Amino acid sequence: MKNKGVLLLTLTLVLGLLAGCGGGSGGGNAGSGAKGDPASANSAGTADAAASGGKTTVQFWHSLGGKNGEYMDALIQRFNESHNDIEVVGTYQGGYDETVTKLQQAVASDTAPDVTMLERAYVQMFADSEVLEDLAPYLKGSGISADDFTAGLMGHSYFNDQLVSLPLNRSTPILHVNKTLLDEQGLKVPTTWEELKNAANALVVKEGNEYKRYGLTMPYDTWYPIAMISQSGGRFFNEESTSVGFVDNGVGQEVFGYLKELQGTGALYYPPAQDSGNIVNSMFVEGKVGMMFQSTGSIGGLSSSVDFDYVTAFLPKNDQFANPTGGANVAMLAGSKNKEAAWEFIRWMETDPQGGLQFILQSGYLPFTKQMVESAEMKELWAKEPNRKVAYDQLQYAVDTNMDVAWPEVMHEFFSAIEAIMYDSKDIAATLDTFKKEAERILAE
Known part of the structure; x- marks a missing residue:
C-alpha cells in the first residue's frame, strides 16, 4: 500500500470529518434517512457469500436516504428480480463522510462490502491505499468502453493507471x-x-x-x-x-x-x-x-x-x-470474494436501461452514459422539465481542482x-x- 494513502485513511477516520448537507466534501445530495447498522451489514468478503437457494449475495453500501434512498432500493429490487443467481443487499450507511468512516473500519477488519458508493473526492484516497479493484478488465470483458460514459463525470475514475470507480449519483x-x-x-x-x-x-x-x-x-x-x-x-x-x-x-x-x-x-x-x-x-x-x-x-x-x-x-x-462536479461514484472492493457477481451488478446498474437510467430519471442526478443522454426517456424528460437539462449542459464547464x-x-x-x-x-x-x-x-x- 502507498504510505500516504494509508496515513490519510487513518487520519480521516480519526478526524471524523464534519460534512455539510451537500456531502461536505464538495457536493452531491446524500439525502437523509434511518442509518444503516454496520453490524448487520455482513461482509460480502467472507467465505459464506452464497445465500440459500444457490444465490451469490453481493453487499452494497450506499449513502442515499429519503426519496433518493427509495429510488436506490427500487433499483436494487429490479436487479434482484431480473437475476436468479445473484442477490444484492443494499445498506444505507449514513451520509458520504459517515460511509467513508465505516468503510475504513470495514477495510481494516476485513469486513468490507463487495461494492460501495464513494463520494467522488474520496476515491483517490482509497485508490492510493490499493483497496479498490481495477475495473478496466471487467469493462473490456463486457464490451464496454470508457468512451461510453459522460466525459465530464470521469475525472474521479482513474488513479494510478487504474479504472477504480464509475460515476453513479453525480451532480453539479x-x-x-x-x-x-x-x-x-x-x-x-x-x-x-x-x-x-x-x-x-x-x-x-x-x-x-x-x-x-x-x-x-x-x-x-x-x-x-x-x-x-x-x-x-x-x-x-x-x-x-x-x-x-x-x-x-x-x-x-x-x-x-x-x-x-x-x-x-x-x-x-x-x-x-x-x-x-x-x-x-x-x-x-x-x-x-x-x-x-x-x-x-x-x-x-x-x-x-x-x-x-x-x-x-x-x-x-x-x-x-x-x-465543480459532486456526488458519488461506485467502486468494487479489491478484497471481495464475489467479484464476478459484484461486476454484474455494477455493469447492470451502469448500462442496463432498467438500471441506472430509471434511477436518474427519478432522482434528477446527471445521466452518466451517452446512451442515457440519447435515450427517448431522457429526451422526453428534458423536454417536459428543462430545468433538469441545465446541469448536464453546464458540464462543458466542469473543472475539479x-x-x-x-x-x-x-x-x-x-x-x-x-x-x-x-x-x-x-x-x-x-x-x-x-x-x-x-x-x-x-x-x-
Missing part, C-alpha cells in the same frame, strides 16, 4: 431561481457576478432590523466557494499540489470579499452549518429567498414543492463559467476558514494565509 451546483420574484422586479436571470449582486440586493425585503426576504443563499459547503474560485480563474490546489493556488494571487480574497459584501446587505443569507441544505431549500420554497446555489440533485424535490415560476441556470460567471489524496484533511481546514470568515467575520486575508500554511503542511507530509 447550479443556480435555482424564483423567476416570479425576479419578474416582479423587472430583473433577468443573472449570468454574471455583477448581475447576481444587483439582483440579490434588489430582492431584499427588510422591516426594521429584520430581513423578511434575502436575495441569495447556499448551503454550508466547500463546493460553492470552490466553484467561485474557478470562476475567477483560480485553482484550489496549485498544479504541483504543494500549496493552494488561490490565496497569493488574490482570488480567495475576491471570492470571500464578494460573499461578505452580499452578506452585509442582506443580499446573502448564509445558513448555520447544521442541516444547512434543508434550511435553504425550505427558505427557497417558502419565498424567503429569491435565488439559491444548490445541487442539481435538489431539482426533483423543489419542483414538486414550489408554487411559483421556478427555473434553473448556470452558476453566474466572474471571469469565466466554471463549476481539489483533486489530491490529501483533500479530506485539507477540506477540514478549509471548513475552518469558511467558518471564521462567514460566521465570525474574521479578516479574510489573515484567515486565508493561516489556511494556506496548514494546507502546505498537510500536502508536505
